[in-house]
Amino acid sequence: MIGLSHYLIVSAIIFSIGLVGVLRxxxxxxxxxxxxxxLNAVNIAFAAISHYYNDLTGQMFAFFIIAIAASEVxxxxxxLIVLYKKHGSLDLDDLASMRG
Amino acid sequence: MxxxxxxxxxxxxxxxxxxxxxxxxxxxxxxxxLAAAMVLISGFFFILGADFLGVVQLIVYVxxxxxxxxxxxxxxxxxxxxxxxNTNNALVFLLGGLxxxxxxxxxxxxxxxxxIVALYxxxxxxxxxxxxxxxxxxxxxxxxEVAAVMLLVxxxxxxxxxxxxxxxxxxxxxxxxxxxxxxKDEK
Numbered sequence: 001m002i003g004l005s006h007y008l009i010v011s012a013i014i015f016s017i018g019l020v021g022v023l024r025x026x027x028x029x030x031x032x033x034x035x036x037x038x039l040n041a042v043n044i045a046f047a048a049i050s051h052y053y054n055d056l057t058g059q060m061f062a063f064f065i066i067a068i069a070a071s072e073v074x075x076x077x078x079x080l081i082v083l084y085k086k087h088g089s090l091d092l093d094d095l096a097s098m099r100g
Numbered sequence: 101m102x103x104x105x106x107x108x109x110x111x112x113x114x115x116x117x118x119x120x121x122x123x124x125x126x127x128x129x130x131x132x133x134l135a136a137a138m139v140l141i142s143g144f145f146f147i148l149g150a151d152f153l154g155v156v157q158l159i160v161y162v163x164x165x166x167x168x169x170x171x172x173x174x175x176x177x178x179x180x181x182x183x184x185x186n187t188n189n190a191l192v193f194l195l196g197g198l199x200x201x202x203x204x205x206x207x208x209x210x211x212x213x214x215x216i217v218a219l220y221x222x223x224x225x226x227x228x229x230x231x232x233x234x235x236x237x238x239x240x241x242x243x244x245e246v247a248a249v250m251l252l253v254x255x256x257x258x259x260x261x262x263x264x265x266x267x268x269x270x271x272x273x274x275x276x277x278x279x280x281x282x283x284k285d286e287k
Contacts (some may be wrong), residue, residue, distance in 0.1 A: 002107045005202075006205075007144075010111040014118055016200030020120035024192040029127060029169075029176065033134050036165070037118050040141050040207070055218035056235045059153050063236070066160050067247040071254030073165050077172040084176055093147040097225025 007048030027082055028090040032073070039069050065099035114140045124182045127173060135166045195243040257272055 018041060023036030043062045050058025078088060085093055117137035124130045138161045145154035220235045222228075236244055 002104055004166055006107065007148075010115070012204045013115055016197055017115065017118045017122055020193055020199050023196050024189065025122075027127075027172075029281070030130060032169075033121050033130055035133060036161075037121060037137075040138060040161075043153075044141060046239035047148045047150045050195050053218055054222050056220040056222055057218075057229060059232060060152050060220075060236060060240050062153055063156065063232075064154060064243060065249055067251060070160055070165060070245075071181055071218065071251050074254040074258035075261070078258040079174065081175050081266075082263045088183060091108050091178060097120060 003046055004052040008045055011041045011045040011048070014038075014044065016030075017041075026092045028083070028092065028095075032076055032080075035072075036069065039065055103147060106143065110140050113137070114144075125183075127176070131166070131169055131173070135162055138162050138166070148230060151244045152232045248258070 017040055018034050018037030021037060022031060025031045025034055043065055043071065046058040046062040046065070048058075050056060051063075084090055089095070114137045117133040117140070120133040121130045121137065124133070138157065142154040142157040142162070145151075145157055220239060223231055223234075224233075
């Protein structure tokens with residue numbers, strides 16, 4: 001039977017995939033994709049805990065995470081468009097203007 | 101039985117699709133696989149009995165956020181392969197795995213499973229959507245309103261950030277643009 005730990009392990013695997021993406025991506029749009037992956041992993045964990053403890057709080061938190069993800073994407077894509085207008089690229093290496 | 105098959109199928113597919121999202125060099129491939137994986141994640145929610153959450157995942161993530169990404173990709177040239185120079189790939193994988201492990205251990209360590217009691221237990225004989233609605237609009241009303249205000253602020257921020265100088269072209273084809281401007285001026 002599928003237990004809580006199965007879901008938590010899947011969620012941890014997906015979260016680490018997203019974390020690796022955040023660490024190795026150099027394109028800002030791809031970095032956004034990686035953060036979406038991490039948010040989805042956490043949502044799976046919340047829904048699983050909510051189911052196995054028979055508690056609705058986990059689902060509530062998942063809803064608020066979805067709302068936060070939506071607003072993050074709205075603001076973040078606006079910033080990306082402004083950056084692209086200014087620099088003509090979304091590469092982090094091109095955008096690094098401070099040389100230290 | 102069906103639950104086991106569905107769980108393993110969904111988890112294998114989501115892990116594979118998210119890996120494609122992370123590894124792919126093409127933005128279009130990455131976005132498509134991300135959208136597909138989000139559809140499958142809503143399948144997880146349906147297995148777990150969180151029907152309303154699954155529907156919200158489908159509508160908001162697959163519908164709204166993916167549409168927003170694909171609209172934003174019209175501003176960037178998405179067909180070009182992105183070139184990323186990675187200095188040390190193995191180190192990044194090692195660091196990512198290790199920090200994920202540390203995070204899991206950190207959050208799993210203090211949990212005594214027996215000590216957890218349901219704060220808002222699910223009501224028997226009531227559908228999931230109705231149950232969610234009752235809790236959301238009584239116990240979580242203030243966070244709900246704050247989330248609504250936050251979404252409004254995000255909408256205004258998005259309009260202002262993206263909408264400024266919307267009449268200027270982003271692409272290199274300045275010549276055609278100037279012709280359009282000339283035609284406009286002549287009118």
